[in-house]
Each structure stands twice: as structure tokens, then as C-alpha cells.
Amino acid sequence: MQELRRTLNQARVLEGVSNLMELDLDPEHMTLSAAALLGESIASDYTGLIVFEGETLRVAAAYQQPGLSGEAVAMPANIPLWPGGVTRTLRDRTQPLYLENYPQHPNALTQVVAAGVTQIAWLPLGTPGAVTSLLMTVRLQDNPIQQWRGSDRALLDSASRSVRSALDRQLLRRMTVEQTRQDPLTGLLNRRAFDADLQEWHDRGQPFMLGMIDLDGFKAVNDREGHSQGDRVLKVFSSTVRAELDDRARLYRFGGDEFVLLLPASEEELILDMVDIAVLAARQLGTRIGASVGVADSQEAAGSALLELADARMYAVKQRRQAVSSAN
Known part of the structure; x- marks a missing residue:
């Protein structure tokens, strides 16, 4: 019965994500809103957006569990300040990556381990325009759910595909609008x-x-x-x-x-x-x-x-x- 309730809840979340994709939101706002829905549904402690712009890496928060320690709350925003780590190796990744024992990963950051992180999932959202983004969701060591369940992966995989498709559609619409506003010879506005x-x-x-x-x-x-x-x-x-x-x-x-x-x-x-x-x-x-x-x-x-x-x-x-x- 509990599994059935979880399946129904995740189906509603996926429907909510799909509905968000139809709204007239800017790409980052749309993605963060979807990430917030997902984070709460899968009982993550933190869910956010990893954004690569040129040589710059930044993290935008979407959802965090109430009552986290100060170290855990500060951890995501500090990722861009720390050299190395798993996240920096994922810019060109096209498939999701699920880690259930983050501290054992060869590229694990000691600061992230110290914050109590045990599970992390990264889901590539593509590179619309010049920006590469990934959904990142995190569970800490005291989280009652100790692994990425099949239902978690199915929801995250499906939702990330929806977001990726929506971002691609937005990019195509923007390019079409830009072409109607552009002088073809000089590239100036018309x-x-x-x-x-x-x-x-x-x-x-x-x-x-x-x-x-x-x-x-x-x-x-x-x-x-x-x-x-x-x-x-x-x-x-x-x-x-x-x-x-x-x-x-x-x-x-x-x-x-x-x-x-x-x-x-x-x-x-x-x-x-x-x-x-x-x-x-x-x-x-x-x-x-x-x-x-x-x-x-x-x-x-x-x-x-x-x-x-x-x-x-x-x-x-x-x-x-x-x-x-x-x-x-």
C-alpha cells in the first residue's frame, strides 16, 4: 500500500512538472520550480541546479529539508569555491549519475563528506544556448532512505527528460523570434x-x-x-x-x-x-x-x-x- 501511495504521488509530481513546462517562465525559473517539486517528492535533503556558463560554475537552490545543519545548508553554495570534485567532471555528461556512497568516490570532496552527504544524483538537462545545466539532488547520512529506489530513479529520469525537452523548445522559440528581429546581412537588429x-x-x-x-x-x-x-x-x-x-x-x-x-x-x-x-x-x-x-x-x-x-x-x-x- 505504501508503495502504491508513493507511485501515485510521484505520478502527480510528474504531471505537475509537465504542467510547469507549459508555462511562460524563463528557463532557470522553470527548472528550479520543477526541481523543488521533485526534491520534496523523493524525500531529498537538498535539490538544486548546477549551471555551467563559460568557465563559471554556480549552484542555485530549489529545495532543502527544514532543520538541516548549518554545514549542510552552506555546502551546495560552496561547491563552486572548492577545486575538484565529482560535479566539475560532469559538464559533458549525457546520462544520469546516481551515487549511493558518495564518500567512497575517488573524487569526493572532504567538505561535502563532512556535511554528511551520502547520496547524490546528477541529471543532465542539456546545453540550451551557451549554458549547461544539471539537476542535483542530495540525501544526508541520517536520511531514512538509504538508497536511490527504482521509483526515485524513474521519476527523476522522466522529469529530467521533460525539462530537457522543454528547454530545447524554448531555445528553438527564442532563436525563431531572434531571427525575425535580425537583419540577415549585418546581424544587427532590424x-x-x-x-x-x-x-x-x-x-x-x-x-x-x-x-x-x-x-x-x-x-x-x-x-x-x-x-x-x-x-x-x-x-x-x-x-x-x-x-x-x-x-x-x-x-x-x-x-x-x-x-x-x-x-x-x-x-x-x-x-x-x-x-x-x-x-x-x-x-x-x-x-x-x-x-x-x-x-x-x-x-x-x-x-x-x-x-x-x-x-x-x-x-x-x-x-x-x-x-x-x-x-x-
Whole structure:
């Protein structure tokens, strides 16, 4: 009867995990919520998420049994600080690993053993994007359950497959959305992305600047040297501007030789300097291009009116330059 109750309970937990996978949650929140359900169901003392990002390892807690010792509570968060250990060897693992006598493992950490850990299970959740994650669940030496039961393994294996599939689906959706927001030639954000982002920038309530950029002499490059050379100019110019920006700024290509910048409130001269650097880089291709820039502050207008203001200022600059060129 007890086994039947446990089976029914774990079936409900698995259903709960599956339902979580359908919610609109960010990947880590979704995974931690699932881990919390699992940890309580299998009577673990601690359940969390192991995350590898680049060379960095971190542990995010999902569930812990009340009444644990201070040493046991602190142990998971300290794993990234300790060299060696089993966890660091599992980054590329594709199959679950269940240990029932952790202290006897050749890579066991003395600090983890001292915290009373006897059983650990790691379940790979894949590498969606650039992040590799594993579910980790732990039992201590005084836990009444002294081994990973068949029902524990079945639940954890099934749940981890559900989470892994959900993470893969999320990644595919994100990639699809990103493709619809991306200019295929330069890799910059496109007009569709700008239209969506501009309102978000206004909603933040923080002042920002919008810069409208139009390349001078670009049509002549296409006409004289061909569209392949024109494409190279666009790529070099855009990649140079992007390299000059910090993570808070956004650069968009509207099509042709028009670009738009969104960036936190700054000096107009800084924007002009960035564009000058990009023009010089593009000229290394042997072209004689320039760039006209118009800048507007978010406190002057909103939405399309802000874009139109920057656009008008950009064309005023272009006309002045053309007038000077004609006079010479």
C-alpha cells in the first residue's frame, strides 16, 4: 500500500512538472520550480541546479529539508569555491549519475563528506544556448532512505527528460523570434525589433537618445564597385559601431544604408565620435563614404515623433554637407 501511495504521488509530481513546462517562465525559473517539486517528492535533503556558463560554475537552490545543519545548508553554495570534485567532471555528461556512497568516490570532496552527504544524483538537462545545466539532488547520512529506489530513479529520469525537452523548445522559440528581429546581412537588429523596443525604452522612464545614421556616398559604392563591396562596407561599418557600444545600447539597420541607435542619455559628441571611427574603418576597404547623423533626446518627443525628429536633423546635416561639397 505504501508503495502504491508513493507511485501515485510521484505520478502527480510528474504531471505537475509537465504542467510547469507549459508555462511562460524563463528557463532557470522553470527548472528550479520543477526541481523543488521533485526534491520534496523523493524525500531529498537538498535539490538544486548546477549551471555551467563559460568557465563559471554556480549552484542555485530549489529545495532543502527544514532543520538541516548549518554545514549542510552552506555546502551546495560552496561547491563552486572548492577545486575538484565529482560535479566539475560532469559538464559533458549525457546520462544520469546516481551515487549511493558518495564518500567512497575517488573524487569526493572532504567538505561535502563532512556535511554528511551520502547520496547524490546528477541529471543532465542539456546545453540550451551557451549554458549547461544539471539537476542535483542530495540525501544526508541520517536520511531514512538509504538508497536511490527504482521509483526515485524513474521519476527523476522522466522529469529530467521533460525539462530537457522543454528547454530545447524554448531555445528553438527564442532563436525563431531572434531571427525575425535580425537583419540577415549585418546581424544587427532590424526595423521590426526597433518598433517593439522603442516603446520599452520609453516605458523605463529613463532618458535616452536616438541617433539616426545615413551613409553618405554609399549608392556610388554600389554603382561603381558592385553590391558585394557595398555589403562589405555595411558589415564593417555596423560591426565597428557595435564594438564601440556598451551592453545597454542597441544598434538597428533599417535597410539600405540607414541605421538607428538607441542608447542611454549621453553627449551627442560621443555618438558622433563612434560614427567617425566606423567611417574610418569602412574607408579601409578603399571606399570614400561618410555618414550624416541626427540625434534626438527622448525628452523632446516620443514614439515615431522622436524618430522623425532625429531623421529631420540627420537630413539637415546631409543637406549642409552636400551644399558645401557643391560649392567646392
